[in-house]
Amino acid sequence: MLFVNCACQNKDKALILALMIRLFWLLPLAGLVSLTSCDRAHERKSTAAGLATNQQTFQVKGVIKDLKPDGKTVEIRHEEVPNYMPAMTMPFEAKEPKELTGLKAGDAVSFRMTVTETEVWIDQIRKLTPPRPNELPSRSTFRFVRDVEPLQIGDPLPEYHFTNELGQAVSTSQFKGQALAITFIFTRCPLPNYCPLMSRNFSMLQKELRQQFPEKVHLLSISFDPAHDTTAVLKEYAENYGANPKDWSFATGTPAQIKSVATLFGLTYEMQGVSIAHNLRTALIDPNGRLVHVWKSNTWQPREVADMIQGIQLVTVGG
Numbered sequence: 001m002l003f004v005n006c007a008c009q010n011k012d013k014a015l016i017l018a019l020m021i022r023l024f025w026l027l028p029l030a031g032l033v034s035l036t037s038c039d040r041a042h043e044r045k046s047t048a049a050g051l052a053t054n055q056q057t058f059q060v061k062g063v064i065k066d067l068k069p070d071g072k073t074v075e076i077r078h079e080e081v082p083n084y085m086p087a088m089t090m091p092f093e094a095k096e097p098k099e100l101t102g103l104k105a106g107d108a109v110s111f112r113m114t115v116t117e118t119e120v121w122i123d124q125i126r127k128l129t130p131p132r133p134n135e136l137p138s139r140s141t142f143r144f145v146r147d148v149e150p151l152q153i154g155d156p157l158p159e160y161h162f163t164n165e166l167g168q169a170v171s172t173s174q175f176k177g178q179a180l181a182i183t184f185i186f187t188r189c190p191l192p193n194y195c196p197l198m199s200r201n202f203s204m205l206q207k208e209l210r211q212q213f214p215e216k217v218h219l220l221s222i223s224f225d226p227a228h229d230t231t232a233v234l235k236e237y238a239e240n241y242g243a244n245p246k247d248w249s250f251a252t253g254t255p256a257q258i259k260s261v262a263t264l265f266g267l268t269y270e271m272q273g274v275s276i277a278h279n280l281r282t283a284l285i286d287p288n289g290r291l292v293h294v295w296k297s298n299t300w301q302p303r304e305v306a307d308m309i310q311g312i313q314l315v316t317v318g319g
């Protein structure tokens, strides 16, 4: 951790200069040698911190759509975040849950969004004066066409045909006899605690399951961005997460197939600019092809899934 003392009195100047020279060697950034004032030192301090943690912050405005029962999650329809993501509706976790006190659906807010390599949170949440109705984003962009009915627990998973990251045909029925964990992702997802977290969790799960239940479980990550996520793109993505094709597949298909299977689990997604607004769904199917459980957020742990698989394995063996 670097601290730049900002007491700009003469007696401290030599100390500051010495520190700057050290910083120069630590951080070979152009312009550092020209630091002369307290303000500049402050600027450099925040840059140094940013480099250390790869943390980005953004000021964002939006309208609250929902406050979740956990007291810390708030769904916000937010405006575009320039150079980061398009306008979309998504849940955020408040760093200080008490900042949500007194807020309700429909409130216009401004907030600071902080993104690290693995997390995103918001703070400095301020209520804005209510926008006039014609300033609210149109509801019509959030239409959701339901062409299949969502699966209930115990329902059989219908057969779907996809193409995996190796260009091979895969069908949901080929995993009968194995437990099947399904999640949905798109490879360009910019939010570290969304699709990248699902893939990190599956990566951990794959390692654990391979030891606990070799060849008894398969993982399936389905892309809801088939136009971009070609088999080649999925292959590279799979490799980045250390996926072994033997027990973890990445699937793409026609937009209609993907929409249909997504709807079974309540996954919604919609292209917005160059990105996709979406929620999260991870599902577990038993070896008989029936739905066991659906996780509806990003808070599930690989351990929970492994425990649940252990349960259904025992039922299968016992019954």
Ligand SMILES: [Cu+2]
Binding pocket: 185, 186, 189, 190, 191, 194, 195, 196, 278
């Ligand atoms: Cu995502």
